[in-house]
Amino acid sequence: MHELQRTIILTLYVLYLNRVSGCELFSRxxxxxxxxxxxxxxxxxxxxxxxxxxxxxxxxxxxFAIEEINKDPALLSNISLGYRILNSCASPTNTIRAxxxxxxxxxxxxxxxxxxxxxSALIAESGSSQSIAVAGTLGPFGVPxxxxxxxxxxxxxxxKYPTFFRTIPSDYFQTKALxxxxxxxxxxxxxxxxxxxxxxxxxxxxxxxEVQKLGVCIAFVGTILRTYTMDKILHVVEMIKQSTVKxxxxxxxxxxxxxxxKEVVKQNITGIQWIASEAWITATRxxxxxxxxxxxxxxxxxxxxxxxxxxKPFLTGISPYxxxxxxxxxxxxxxxxxxxxxxxxxxxxxYNVYKAVYAIAHALHQLVFCQPVGEKTMRPCLNISEIQPxxxxxxxxxxxxxxxxxxxxxxxxxxxxxxxxxxxxxxxxNWQLKDGQVQHVTLGNFASAANGDYKxxxxxxxxxxxxVCSNVCPVGTRKAQMKGKxxxxxxxxxxxxxxxxxxxxxxxxxxxxxxxxxxxxxxxPKTIEFLTYHEPMGIAITVVSLFGASLSLAxxxxxxxxxxxxxxxASNSELSCFLLFSLFxxxxxxxxxxxxxxxxxxxxxxxxxxxxxxxxxxxxxxATFPGNKFAGKFGPAQQRMIVCSxxxxxxxxxxxxxxxxxxxxxxxxxxxxxxxxxxCNTGSEAAFxxxxxxxxxxxxxxxxxxxxxxxxxxxxxxxxxxxxxxLIFCAVWITFIPAYISSPGKFTVAVExxxxxxxxxxxxxxxxxxxxxxxxxxxxxxxxxxVMGKTLNSKI
Numbered sequence: 001m002h003e004l005q006r007t008i009i010l011t012l013y014v015l016y017l018n019r020v021s022g023c024e025l026f027s028r029x030x031x032x033x034x035x036x037x038x039x040x041x042x043x044x045x046x047x048x049x050x051x052x053x054x055x056x057x058x059x060x061x062x063x064f065a066i067e068e069i070n071k072d073p074a075l076l077s078n079i080s081l082g083y084r085i086l087n088s089c090a091s092p093t094n095t096i097r098a099x100x101x102x103x104x105x106x107x108x109x110x111x112x113x114x115x116x117x118x119x120s121a122l123i124a125e126s127g128s129s130q131s132i133a134v135a136g137t138l139g140p141f142g143v144p145x146x147x148x149x150x151x152x153x154x155x156x157x158x159x160k161y162p163t164f165f166r167t168i169p170s171d172y173f174q175t176k177a178l179x180x181x182x183x184x185x186x187x188x189x190x191x192x193x194x195x196x197x198x199x200x201x202x203x204x205x206x207x208x209x210e211v212q213k214l215g216v217c218i219a220f221v222g223t224i225l226r227t228y229t230m231d232k233i234l235h236v237v238e239m240i241k242q243s244t245v246k247x248x249x250x251x252x253x254x255x256x257x258x259x260x261x262k263e264v265v266k267q268n269i270t271g272i273q274w275i276a277s278e279a280w281i282t283a284t285r286x287x288x289x290x291x292x293x294x295x296x297x298x299x300x301x302x303x304x305x306x307x308x309x310x311x312k313p314f315l316t317g318i319s320p321y322x323x324x325x326x327x328x329x330x331x332x333x334x335x336x337x338x339x340x341x342x343x344x345x346x347x348x349x350x351y352n353v354y355k356a357v358y359a360i361a362h363a364l365h366q367l368v369f370c371q372p373v374g375e376k377t378m379r380p381c382l383n384i385s386e387i388q389p390x391x392x393x394x395x396x397x398x399x400x401x402x403x404x405x406x407x408x409x410x411x412x413x414x415x416x417x418x419x420x421x422x423x424x425x426x427x428x429x430n431w432q433l434k435d436g437q438v439q440h441v442t443l444g445n446f447a448s449a450a451n452g453d454y455k456x457x458x459x460x461x462x463x464x465x466x467x468v469c470s471n472v473c474p475v476g477t478r479k480a481q482m483k484g485k486x487x488x489x490x491x492x493x494x495x496x497x498x499x500x501x502x503x504x505x506x507x508x509x510x511x512x513x514x515x516x517x518x519x520x521x522x523x524x525p526k527t528i529e530f531l532t533y534h535e536p537m538g539i540a541i542t543v544v545s546l547f548g549a550s551l552s553l554a555x556x557x558x559x560x561x562x563x564x565x566x567x568x569x570a571s572n573s574e575l576s577c578f579l580l581f582s583l584f585x586x587x588x589x590x591x592x593x594x595x596x597x598x599x600x601x602x603x604x605x606x607x608x609x610x611x612x613x614x615x616x617x618x619x620x621x622x623a624t625f626p627g628n629k630f631a632g633k634f635g636p637a638q639q640r641m642i643v644c645s646x647x648x649x650x651x652x653x654x655x656x657x658x659x660x661x662x663x664x665x666x667x668x669x670x671x672x673x674x675x676x677x678x679x680c681n682t683g684s685e686a687a688f689x690x691x692x693x694x695x696x697x698x699x700x701x702x703x704x705x706x707x708x709x710x711x712x713x714x715x716x717x718x719x720x721x722x723x724x725x726x727l728i729f730c731a732v733w734i735t736f737i738p739a740y741i742s743s744p745g746k747f748t749v750a751v752e753x754x755x756x757x758x759x760x761x762x763x764x765x766x767x768x769x770x771x772x773x774x775x776x777x778x779x780x781x782x783x784x785x786x787v788m789g790k791t792l793n794s795k796i
Contacts, residue, residue, distance in 0.1 A: 016238050021472050026366045031101050032088050034059060034328065038082020038753065042066065042360060043102040045134065046123035047090035049183040051072070054341055056328060057128070057315065058148070059085050061350040062123060064314050065357035085117065086430035087328065088130055092253060095130035099137045119398050121146065121360045123353065126251065128152030135161040146359060148352035151278065152202045156419035165420040167355040168303050169448075171203045173424030174278060177301050177446040178249060179210035179274065180456045188216050188488045189469035191245040193236065193260070196746050203251040203277065217469060217488030219245045228254045237263050240272070243467060247273045250373030254280035261286050264451050265294045279684030282348060286784065287438040296433060301426035301446060306351040306410055356589040362414075363404045424448040429457050474518035478507045495520040498673055513667075514790070524667075530678035531746040543755050548760055555768050556580040562775050566784045580768070592680040597654040599690035606696035606763060607729075608643040610722060613767075614705040615642065617719050657687035696733060699716060702726050718767070725766030732759045 034044075046059045058259055066081045073419050088099035121144045125131045131150035138145060139161055147155070151174060155164050181192065192207070194200035201222070208218060220243055222236035237260065240248065250257055257280050274295050280286065281300030320330045405415040416422060426443040444458030473492035478501050480491045495507035495516065501735040502521045510516055510523035517524050532538050559576055562568050568576070616639065657663075661684035668677040682688040704728035706719045736755035743751045774781050 031098060032328070033101075034062075034083070034085040034324060036066075036082050036084075038066075038070075038080040040076075040079065040120045040364060041084060042083045042357070043119040043122040043124070044083060044085035045088050045095060045098045045102070045122065045130070047087060047126050047130075048087040058349055059328065059351040060315060061308070062316065062357055063310070064308070064311060065354045068310075069357065069361045075361055076368065079364075081361065088125055090127055090130065090275065092127075092129045092133040095125055096133050096137055097128075099124070099134045102608065103138060103141070103143075117343060119614055120364070123148065123356045123360070126349070127197075128202070129197045130154065131155060131164070131166075132161075132198055135164045140231075141165050143611055144360070144363075146356040146358050149279075149349050150199075152198045153206050154198060154202050156421055157560060158419060161420075165359070165416050167352040167359065167422050168278075169424035169426070170419070170421045171199070171206055173448050174301055174426070175206040175210050176205060176422070176448065176454060177426050177456070178207055178275065178277075179214065179216075180446060180454060181299065181301075182211055182216055182247075183214050184456060184458065185460075187247045187468070188220055189245055189247075189486075190216060191222070191240065191243055191248040193222040193224060193248060193250040193257075195256040196223045196228075197256075199253065199279070200251050200256070209253065215487065217486035219243050219383070219469065220487070224252060224256055224260050226259065228259075233260055233263055236260060237267060237269070238263070240269060240320065241267070246271065246468075247275060249275040249277075250280070250624065251277045252279065254283035258286055261295065263289055266292070270294055275296040276429075278302050278348075278426070282440050287431070287440070289433065289436060289438065292433050292438050292726070296431055298429075298431040299443075300429050302429050302440075303348050303352065304412070304425050304427060305348050306354075306412075308354060309409075311350075345742055355408065355412075357416055358406075358408060359404055360417075360710060362406050366404070428456075470651070473501070475502050502779075511677060512669060526674055526676045528678060529672075529675045529746055531749045537746075537750055541750065541757070544757055545753075548757060551607075552580050552764060555764070555772060558775060559570050562782075565775065565782045567771050567774050567782050576768070577611075580764075591663050593658065595680055596663050596682060596688060596691065597658060600654050600695065601647065601650055603695050603756075603759075604698065605643070605647045606760075607695055607702060608646035610725070610763065610767070611646065611698055611702045611705070612639045612642045613718065614702050615639075615755050617722070618708070622685045646698060650691065653687065653690055653694060657684060657691070657787060660684060661687065669754055675748065692733070692737070696730070699729050699733070703730060721766050721770060725763045728762030728766065729759045732762065 042062075044059065044062050046062075047055050048059060062085060068082050069075055070080050075648045084102060086101060088095040088098050096390060098754050099122070102122065104118070107479040122134065122138060123146050124134050124145060127150040131147045135145050135155065142163060144163050144165065147164070147168065148165055149168055151168055151171040153170055153172045153175075155161055155166065156170050156172065190211075192204050193681070194204040204221065206266050211218075220239045224233060224236055270293070272294075274297075276298050278301050281298065282302050286295070290291045318329060369409065405413070407413055413423075419489070423448065426446045427448065430443045431441045432439050432441045438448035446454060446456045448454045469486065469489040470479075470482075470491070473490075477492040477494050480493045482488065482489045482491060495501050498516055499507035499509050500516045500520050500523055507520070513526055514523035515526045516522070533542055556577060558759065560579065561567055663683045666679050666681035668679050671677050702722060706726060708719075732755050736751065739751045740748060740755075750773075
């Protein structure tokens with residue numbers, strides 16, 4: 001962005017002061033360098049020969065790009081770029097020495113001279129720790145620093161490193177890419193290895209924050225460094241061996257990781273899916289068939305590659321015979337001769353160096369010339385040789401600055417965001433063995449968007465395993481956290497009855513009308529239970545009910561047939577027929593609303609008839625005493641009035657019950673978890689017990705009157721039978737109430753029906769059986785003389 005141009009302006013001012021004063025700020029260290037003079041000098045710091053001979057290619061890429069720019073008439077026309085490149089040996093200490101050497105300028109100056117740096121910009125460094133050292137050393141002087149391989153998130157802090165830029169994406173983006181890869185394959189239990197420096201610690205910290213949002217657990221964190229003793233390396237190896245993880249992410253530079261890789265191969269640790277950071281995924285040294293035995297199938301991200309045209313002849317033209325004094329060339333030649341040559345091909349870091357040089361060149365061009373690159377006429381607006389300090393601070397000069405944003409020869413947009421970071425675009429690399437050689441095969445890509453979203457595409461391979469601390473719980477079970485273990489470690493416990501788990505979620509309860517099956521993976525409808533005609537209990541009750549009704553009807557026919565006989569006349573045939581009629585209509589299985597109310601009315605009618613018969617017996621006995629006129633006052637009209645009035649009271653209670661809180665069909669779940677019991681809910685329990693209570697009052701009244709008349713003459717007296725029937729009736733219904741309350745489900749209905757039938761049969765048999773016996777079996781006793789026999793004898 002415009003920050004790069006501003007820092008270059010300050011540096012150009014420093015360059016002017018350096019030339020005017022002819023002095024330097026820092027003393028020079030005796031360090032070999034690749035050097036070429038130019039109008040504007042660009043510094044470079046590279047870890048030459050530290051890891052592999054390919055790092056030498058990075059230095060040559062910087063030289064190649066500068067020479068390409070110097071030959072381009074459209075970019076920095078008539079202005080030559082020079083360079084000075086030093087070796088850091090990938091050490092922060094050596095990097096600072098190189099930075100101070102570059103700051104001192106090419107000539108020998110006084111030690112205490114107050115002159116600022118002579119370079120206009122610096123391309124450095126590969127390691128994040130080294131870049132932090134450079135940015136901290138030269139940053140205060142406004143020197144723009146463009147890194148080609150430092151990815152630490154910490155370097156995006158503009159307060160600390162306001163002049164730092166980079167052409168490789170920050171680890172902020174790489175950790176998002178790694179987290180997206182973990183999410184894509186469903187890995188929940190992983191191990192991580194970090195280098196003991198800013199790059200490793202910062203990367204793993206950012207990665208951990210990302211994956212924890214996804215519910216991923218970190219099994220262990222191993223820390224390594226190239227200077228670590230073998231004991232520390234073996235400790236990390238043992239962590240890997242003891243863990244159950246199947247995926248390990250190594251966020252380390254290749255130089256730190258290689259000793260551990262050799263030990264992993266030596267101990268034959270296989271079956272692990274390794275995930276690499278961009279720092280070692282395409283490194284040459286570990287990409288061998290030997291290392292592949294343990295690291296085959298490694299996945300990782302690498303910044304976009306690019307094949308640079310005309311680079312091959314430039315590299316193949318390097319020779320110590322061309323320039324015997326050139327630094328590093330002789331060492332490179334000695335390493336390369338007799339070994340495999342360094343093929344230009346497609347390279348990542350080299351392309352980053354290439355973009356870094358061009359970014360600086362475009363920033364300078366936009367400062368020097370007022371028209372953008374590509375215009376036919378370019379009017380210089382800043383003369384480097386005549387620059388004055390006041391012109392640097394002039395607002396008119398600053399107004400010509402525009403952000404660095406250009407499209408290079410390969411169609412890529414090159415720009416920096418507000419943090420000096422490069423946009424993220426990674427290729428997904430997979431280690432594969434082909435023809436005995438390790439190949440870095442591209443399987444997909446990851447690209448971030450400005451709004452924070454990302455897009456990942458990958459060709460999923462069979463080599464990618466599952467990596468979990470505990471396997472996914474099978475259906476019908478739930479996760480139970482292991483004590484003292486991360487959240488990804490759990491046991492699988494079967495779901496409780498009534499709950500199911502048909503996925504990896506926790507057990508969920510079934511709806512009220514459903515219950516879990518045996519596997520606890522499906523909710524099935526509960527069994528519906530109610531008293532039916534088809535089951536044995538229902539058949540038995542139905543048969544008994546029909547038999548009782550038939551018996552009542554038969555007795556009624558007998559009474560009608562023999563209504564003129566003395567026995568029928570003596571037992572009040574009208575009330576007997578009413579009683580038989582009510583017993584015939586005693587309900588057993590009616591609709592819910594009428595079941596209880598019809599039972600109450602018909603039984604009230606029954607007991608009212610019995611009450612009337614009892615009163616008739618008592619008054620008939622009293623009528624045998626001279627002067628007693630009470631019997632005459634209790635004729636058929638009074639008997640009907642008693643029956644109707646007693647029944648009417650019960651009808652009023654039932655009407656109020658139906659009006660205020662009637663019975664209703666109900667589904668009851670409390671009796672069994674696996675069953676739904678269909679019941680007839682009484683609605684108002686007070687009304688239900690009022691109906692029963694009223695019947696009980698009538699029955700007790702009958703019992704008392706019958707008991708008082710029990711000693712009447714045997715041949716005439718009906719009181720003994722009524723007393724016995726009422727005892728049966730009261731015993732049945734006193735027993736019914738606790739049995740009704742405690743019986744579950746359909747047995748509640750059975751108990752109620754049993755009480756109705758028992759009491760009805762008690763009345764039927766106790767009152768009518770003796771009369772039917774005389775009428776049908778002993779007709780000779782069905783005479784007035786026999787019926788009145790004992791009464792007459794007692795009078796004589």
